[in-house]
Amino acid sequence: MVLLMSVPLTLLGLLEREPSHGYDLKRDYDTFFSRGKPLPYGQVYSTLGRLARDGKIVAGEAEPGDGPDRKRYVITETGATEFETWLQEPVAPEPTLQSVLFTKVVLALMLGRDAELYLDTQRAAHLRRMRELTELRRSGPLVDALLADHGLFHLEADLRWIDLTVARLDVLAAEVRS
Amino acid sequence: MIPFSLRLTVSGGREALARLVTITAAVAIGVGLLLSTFAAVNALDRVNDRQRWMNTGAAGATATAPVDRLWWEAREDYHDGRSVFRVEVAAEGPTAPVPPGLTGLPAPGEYVASPALQKLLRDTPAAELADRFPGRLAGTVGDAALPSPDSLTVVVGGTVDEVRALPGATAVTSIATTVPAECDHACFGAGVHGDSMLLILTVVAGALIFPVLVFIGTATRLSAASREQRFAAMRLVGATPGQISVVSAVESAVAAVAGTLAGFGVYSALRPLVADVPFTGDRFFVTDLGLSPAQAAGVALGVPLAAAAAARLALRRVVVSPLGVSRRVTPKPPRAWRLIPLVAGLAELGYLVVRHPSTTSGQSAGYLSGFVLVMLGLVIGGPWLTMAAARAVARRTSRPASLIAMRRLADDPKTGFRAVAGLVLALFVTTATVGIIGTINAERGTALGGDALVRKAIVDDPLLAGDSVINGDVAGTIPAVSADVAAQARAVPGFEGMALAHENPARLGAVRRGDRPLVPVLVRCSELAQIPMVGHCAPGAAVAAVDRFQFVDLQSDSGHEWPAVPISPEEVDKLPVRLIYATTDGSTPAMERLRTIFSRNYPTHVARVADDWASEAQKKLQGWRQLANVVLLTTLPIAGCGLAVSVVAGLSDRRRPFAMLRLTGAPLRLLQRVVGLESALPLLVVAALAIGTGFASAALFLRSQMGYDLASPGALYYGLTSFGIVASLGIIASTLPLLRRITGPEAARNG
Amino acid sequence: MTTVIEARDLALAFGETPALRGASLSVEAGEVLAVMGPSGSGKSTLLHCLAGILVPDAGEVLFNGQRIDTLPEARRSALRRDKFGFVFQFGQLVPELTAEENVALPLLLNGVRRSAALAEARPWFARLGLDGMQGRRSGELSGGQAQRVALARGLVARPQVLFADEPTGALDSLTGEQVMELMVGAAREQGTTVVLVTHEARVAAYADREAIVRDGRARTLRAESVAP
Known part of the structure; x- marks a missing residue:
């Protein structure tokens, strides 16, 4: 429960570091936070989608290349504020x-x-x-x-x-x- | 296991090293003193052996050999209070025996003298000493014939006729090597009584070695806590009790072996000092102080073995339990029965006052056991007394310092007392010895030294006393004193007067004393007036009949009026002279010059001054007193070391609570006071007790044996005693700076 | 609230090893302050400086607005005796003295008569549940009992500040809780300020506030002040 609640904020935090592709986000998340329970791709993209819908991130232009998703996500001002608040609390x-x-x-x-x-x-x-x-x-x-x-x-x-x-x-x- | 133990011993860190060094030092001092005592006992034997030859002329010396006879006449002469052993010898042929220390017999007209006498001869005008010996100095009496390097000995050569004519001359064919059973006043080489001296040395050694044992014991307990912890830890990981014993035995043996080796060094350093202690009244030859191989081997092996055994005993507790000792438990308090030996000892000495034993052996058994009981009593009763004093203070005090110190003492009075036990014994021995000897000196000093008048007089007396001396016979008299001799005597600077006591063959004025007649000597009243200390004539009398013993009395009797006898002075002058009495200004040169004149002219007589009688006895007593001082001075530093070590051990035991007290604002002064009081209280209480019992024992002994009252000892005693106590307090004080260091904030850190 | 003790920028090194480097702290009157921190962080050293046991190399220590780090040792000793009380982890009782005398010791040190000091010490035994222990020696007391005796000793002279350095460090949880309970209770009752050094959170939880010492620096945080 707690874990699920924090996935969007974790992803926001990772994006606060630098604009990233969904794939990079999943890899970093798995490395540091999942501890043997990899984050399914589906959950990554649905979460990113919800964050974009709420205006906390924006998706950049798709880059040429293989694979379904070559979009780069960037955090917005709203997203950064929400993340900052969460982190300090x-x-x-x-x-x-x-x-x-x-x-x-x-x-x-x-x-x-x-x-x-x-x-x-x-x-x-x-x-x-x-x-x-x-x-x-x-x-x-x-x-x-x-x-x-x-x-x-x-x-x-x-x-x-x-x-x-x-x-x-x-x-x-x-x-x-x- | 042993190599491992050795490694543990040498790698135990600074604390262990300090402990090792302290034990080594303690053992070294103890071994040094033990060896010195052995050497002193051995030296006594050799000293006794060296003077057997002096008994040669004694009636009981009957050994014979098929050689030429040697005429022998020995006498004791004096110079300025020192005894000079003088032998006149004359051989009948070349195979006559030669005393030890001589290459040959001195020829007539020659004499040989001991080195000390030769020095004295050089330093003294001939008229005061050298002129007594006829002829010239022809050689040296070797050490083999001398009990001490200070011995004044002279062997004078004479013709057979000359020596044979001397009153005590005997012809011998062998030199004595034993003390004859029968002496007839001629056993000059009786030496010192081995047994009684051995006894004294034993007491001395006990008084010296006991503090050393205490010191060793304290040093062993130093850092006992960490050591026990270490052993307990080894037990916990599975070391067997046997292995622990080996480790501890090796540790102790290493210190003991090192200490024993160093002890031999201490002994060789002490040897010249021991030689200078006049146990017998004279110094020893350093070479006489030696050890027999058995003694050396016994000490070299015995001490480390004893140390290992003691360590084994001391560790019983840890060996049994792997948990070691974690909690401080209050030791059982000493019981009042500990006072019994002390009380019993004093009671025994008191009983001896009431019922004085009649036999000598009864006396020595009585006094000795009494003194030993008192000494034991002090050591056994000390803890109880310490506890009693501490409890009394702790119950009342509001001062935190005395409260803590007294509580600790009351808890563990044995430890508190042990630190000062050595000093207490030393104080007892010194006090008793000084009390006894001082009193004897004071009593005999006046009795033997003569009164002031008599001390200025010199009497030339027949060498041999016998019936003839008192019954008026003329045997052994001087036929006449020549005007020349009289003139020589009168010419001596400081000469004051002279009287001749003439023999009385007519037995004028004889009285009966008991069953024998006592014949007075006759003195012209004009001469008697020159020697007022002997008495005086009735007014108008010309000749007086004087009790001959008044001339050798050490008390003057100037008020005595001697009865006149009906004989003219001219007739008296013709009678032979029994003795010559002269008075001087009391100066040594005057006395010794007169003695020399008399001695040279009248070899059948011997010139004596009052000082001669006193000096011998005084010298021996002086020697003992010096011994007592040596005991005190030697014991002091040792006891002091023991004291310091035990104060330090007590400090490190309580490092943490003391540090905490300091943190909570207790001033350093308070802690210093605690430590000071802990050591000073038993020291002062028991020192007072030791001094008190010392004087009491001395007083009881003197009253019982001598009938004397204890005289106050001299300033030297008070000086030494206060020095001892002040020095001990100083040692305690010297450990106080340590307190500041070990109770710093770091000691209070948790964990 | 008034500040009782204040440390400003304390620095202290033991030889080459720095123990404090710029530690600042203030203690308010009547509060219980827990000083926490890992081993070797310098928290005991900080306590020793606050109590005038150690003198910092740099910085100031003020007690009731007066500098105490510049006072001579004798004055600081007197201050500790008169104004401060102490409780340590273990081994602070004088083994020769009875429990009662140990408690009375600070009063005796201040020159109170023996009978008066003992009379003042006695009520503490009932208060701390030590009835019947008055005559025991430290060797005859359990760890918790000894610590309670030490607590009584720390408080008997009604100090302004009680310094406690890991007072429960040698005790199990339950005994430790009891000692803390009594300490905080008695201190509050007397209005004594408590500076409590501990590395245990559950002990620190008895405090009103805590300071953390890390690498020789102290910081105080009020949880309220950072709450969103």
Whole structure:
């Protein structure tokens, strides 16, 4: 669900980097984000089609050559704004967010943005949520406390991942930009 | 396993190296002292052997050989308080025996002297010493005949007739090599009593070596925590207890072997110093200080083995448990029974005051066991006393420094006390020795030294005492004192007066003392007036009958009026002279010149001054006192080292909590105070106790054995003692800068 | 809110190794601030600088508006004794002293009489669930108990600021939570400001705010301020 929701924004992010063909977009997406589940061509083109319909991208002139699609897509002002907003907004601190988080970090790195700032923002959001849960845990009944604990442990795992990623940002950036 | 252990030993990092070096140093000092003690015992034997020949003329020396006879007459002469052993010899033929140290017998008119005497002869005007020996210096008495390089010995050659005429002359065919059973006052070479000296040396060695053992023990415990951790870790990964034992034994043995080797070096460095300690009253020949091969081998093998065994014992805990020691547990507090030996020892000495043992062996057994009990009692009771004092302070104090320090001491008083145990023993030994010897000196100094008047007098007395001396016989008298001799005496600068005590064959004025008659000597009143310390005549009397013993009394009796006897002065002058009494201004040259004049002219007599009596006894006592000082001065640095090491070990144990305290704002001064108090309290408490019991034991001994009251010891004692305590406090203080370094913020870092 | 402690551009190197390079931070009165960061990031060093234990090579540390990094060691010691309390990860109790005496120690250091100091220390035992532990030595206490004793010691003199360096680092989760609970509760009750160094998010979650130290630089983020 989350993954599906982020495909259009991921593609927008890839286009923010540079105007690309659908084929290139699919290849980059598969390399960094799909992790063994390649994005079907159909989904790539339907998503691009929807983005073009909403005015977030525009398709360029078809270039001569083989194959059905030699169109180059370019991001529009609307698209760039939407992408920017999405990138800076911390993901809701819920237990199963790695993929979105991860996607954002990689895209930020690809675009040369401050991924660390992004991660710190995310961190702050996480901690705020953890504080809420801690407060709940201190004041609420035992059942609530146990549930809060569950959430706290998961959020802590996310935070550890965030910390680890921050520590490895340099290496990751080198890999993404290569 | 052993090569692996060796590698572990040498590659243990700086801390392990420091530990290794400390143990090595401690072992080296201990071995050096042990070897020195052995050497001193050996030297005593050799010193005794070297003076056996002096017994040659004793009545009990009956060994004979088919050779020419040697006429022998030995006597003890004095110069300025030093004893001169003098033998007159005359051989009847060429095969007569020759004493050791001589290449041949001096011919008539020649004498041979020991090197020390030769030096004295050179440094002293002939009229004060050299003129006593007829003829010329013809050679040197070799070391083989001398107990000490300072021995003043002279062998004077004479004709058979001359020597035979001397009162104590005997003819011998062999030189004595033993102490005869019967001596008849002629055993000049009795030497020192081996057993009692051995005993003293044992006590001394104990007092010296105990602090060294403490030092070794403390050094072994240094960084014990990290060491135990390491062993525990090895156990965890599967090393067997046997393997751990090997590792620890190798570690200790390496330090012990190195220390033992260095100890032999320490010994050879100490040897000349030991030789200068007058154990017997005189220095040793350095060459007399030696080790038997068995002793050397025993120490060289025994010490490393003992060290390895001790390490094995010390590690029992870790060997058993792979978890080692993780938590600090409060050791069991010492119990009050620890005071029993101390109380028992003092009680025994007290009992001896009430019931003085009659036999010598009973006395030595009693006193010795008493003193040993007190010493043991100090060591055993020290922890309890430390704990009691610490608890008393900790219960009240509001000062954090004393609270922490006293709590630590109360928790583990044994460790706290151990650091100062050596010093405490040294203080006890020194205090007791100085107390006893000082008092004996003070008592005998007046008794043996004579009073001020008597000390200015010189009496020329018959060499041999016998019945004839008291019953009025003229045997052994001087027929007449020539005007020439009298004139020589009067010409001595500092001469004040002289009286001749004439023998009294008519037994005028004789009195009975017990069952024998006591015949006084006769002195002209004009002469008696010149020696007022002996007494005076009744007014108008011409001749007085004076108790002959008054002339050798060390107390003057100037108020005594001696009875007049009905004999004219002219008749008295014709009587032979029993003794000559002269007084001087008390200066050494005057006394010694008079002695020389008398000695040269009247060989049957011997000239004595009050100082002669005192000097021998004083010298021995002085030697012991010096020994006590040596003990204190040697023990001090060792005990100090032990103290420093244990303070440092205590510091590194508590590095983290101390660092934390400092971080939370406790001033460095507070921590310094904690460390200072921890070491200083047991030091001061137990030093006070050691000094107190030392004096108490000395007082009890003196009261029981001598009937003396303890005299206050001299400034030297107070100086040394305060120096010792101040130096120890200084050592404690010297470790304090370390605190700043080891309690820095980095020590508080987590993990 | 008033600022209690402020660090401006602190730099400090241990030999060749830089520990802080331009760290800035401010702590408001009454707040609980968590200082987080990976191992070796310099967070403990920052705490030591804030508490006047270490003197930075460059930069300023202000306490109640006064510079403390320029004070001599004796004055800084006195400041730590009078105004600050400390709780560390482990090993801060003096092993010779009983728990009660350990708690009373800061008061004794400030010259309070023994009986008065002990009287003040005693209520903390009930408060921290340590009843009956007054006479124990540190070796006879469990890790959590020892840490609670240390907490009482840190707070007994009513310090203005409590510095806690990984106070739960040596404890399991549950015990750690209890200690944190008590620490934050007691500090809030007394109005004591807390600077808490930790690498654990769940411990930091007890704080009102957190600062992150990375590579010797500190940054504070308010989650609210970046929210869209």
